[in-house]
Amino acid sequence: MQEVVHHELLREFTTRVLVACGVPDADAELSSRVLLASDLRGIESHGVARLHLYVDWLAKGKINPRAQIKVLRETGSTALVDGDNGLGLVVGPKANLMAMEKAVACGSGWVSVRNSNHYGIAGYYPLQALQRDIIGWSMTNASAQVTPIGGAESMLGTNPIAIAFPGQKEPPIVIDMSTAVVAYGKIEIAHRKKTSLGPGWATDEEGRPTVDPQKMMFGGALLPLGSTLEQGGHKGTCLAVMVDMLTAVLSGANWGPFVQPFANRNIPTEKQVGKGIGHFFGALQIEGFMDAGQFKNEVDAWIRTMRKTKPAAGSDKVRIPGDPEREAEDKRTTEGIPLLPPVVANLEKVAEKTGVPFPSPSVSES
């Protein structure tokens, strides 16, 4: 049975749960805004479905609930930040704000972050920048699930890249993409449903292409965007490398195979080459290049031109980056967030553990 809960109720629940775990009020509110942004935008894997993992890590003392982020080095337009092993959901927004403040002061701001944890959806951060007429970027590394092309071993995370551009009358262009063909969640779904994987998604333990979810899950790996050398898989590898460099090597975080897993599906690595996981935030003030109004009008013209692209046979239209998530947000804001049964079960366990009552669903759908 699927339950549907209003996003404000879920956000309040999430905030209270985090406060019960020792997170200060303001940081708990910030974190729940980031998590709910994910559920609203239809990226369910990164939203409240993960709350039990955060609670678990806080309970075990693996994440510092009262982290004080520190600027370790700084120039007019750049900074290195230590996240004090805090929630990525708190460290991320604070570092992103720093990048945006630098952009206001001197045209752009770039902040590399170490000693953090998972920060929710990459797309949350550029969405904040949009409101200030800033082009925002965000990237994070993550535990290794992807093999470089030519390899048969998970060495890189799904390392997402997000960037957004504001329109005037048109909605913004919002790019939020992992650099792997698909997320691990899609392998799990195929496994649960006993269906095949799509072509080019994954390899088995010898690095051979496989459509068998079991073969990927036991010793195999996800493939980088492009899937094979012939189809440009080395380019997807390059993107994952770029993200690992900017988020982790440049910040002093763990990189490549040394990033600690978030969920318990991978064996934690013993070796540490840095601190925590790494993020990278960028902010470009549009007024540093041209009048923001002029830019946004041009973005509108660009979007309208692209929407007129002749559709391919079997396709109704070309979609603009950010369209699917915005459509989900419109629907979910009014209709509520649908929660799958295992998610509800996990949240009820969280409620029991923390003493925060789980909100009654507005709708139950069988």
Place this chain on the structure above:
Amino acid sequence: MQEVVHHELLREFTTRVLVACGVPDADAELSSRVLLASDLRGIESHGVARLHLYVDWLAKGKINPRAQIKVLRETGSTALVDGDNGLGLVVGPKANLMAMEKAVACGSGWVSVRNSNHYGIAGYYPLQALQRDIIGWSMTNASAQVTPIGGAESMLGTNPIAIAFPGQKEPPIVIDMSTAVVAYGKIEIAHRKKTSLGPGWATDEEGRPTVDPQKMMFGGALLPLGSTLEQGGHKGTCLAVMVDMLTAVLSGANWGPFVQPFANRNIPTEKQVGKGIGHFFGALQIEGFMDAGQFKNEVDAWIRTMRKTKPAAGSDKVRIPGDPEREAEDKRTTEGIPLLPPVVANLEKVAEKTGVPFPSPSVSES
């Protein structure tokens, strides 16, 4: 018959040809360095093979040989530059230098350029930054050859992204990738050899996948990295969009389908939405984040770790981004640049037209 010419001779020839076309000495030298970097690194499509096109455009007055680039707007870390319709090979390096100077002054520099022309290989620019302990980025847009996923029409260029990271004892990581599955050159080669295209490279005029080079060439389009929606082709589309936004919408250059073709294989578009084509250069000073020596040591450790990745069945090893181009450069620096017969024929025509003698080949191979 293939000819092999020493790169210094080819560079001198190129410089003299451009001077004969009215380009000032220093700018001609700069341009030939950019073009030869391409031939040395084995990216033959972007090197002297294009010299006749530049000469043609200069002769027809389509490119300004004595361009004076202008800064139209500026902040501490950003600038908007007008390339005065100059050679991209001149405008690009000058704008890139501006980005690097800003990085030295305030941590980072970001320059968006309009009213330029083709700037050679994207990878040339971050290579310049490496020498200064700067992480350099470069992007350019180009005439439309790629359809967005779901479409059946060329709306975006192959819009490349380049970025590089210096090692200490290890060679640098150099990323230089178009955001399409393959370049148009690969379609032309298949057409000439009467072979099939690889899977996922292109569509026919109805947007259906095709492996027939003719069907792509007459009304079809290249596909973005990822090839299909199922394999993440929307992500490749996102990357091409990001490049078009930063290089052209942010600079006031032509974008999307309105970029004028460089070679004459496409029909020029009547409509102009901006000036020329657009570039985007970025520079991040490593010392703004951590000691450059420490960073480079960590890059070394990263590279050595990745080289130990278990190879896939049928693969000898995992390659680091930049490996193939560096191997080509080592070989070609000592052995000379091999030139295909049609390239030699074009260069001989250029020699005749400009009165600059074409250098005798050091080796002729049949």
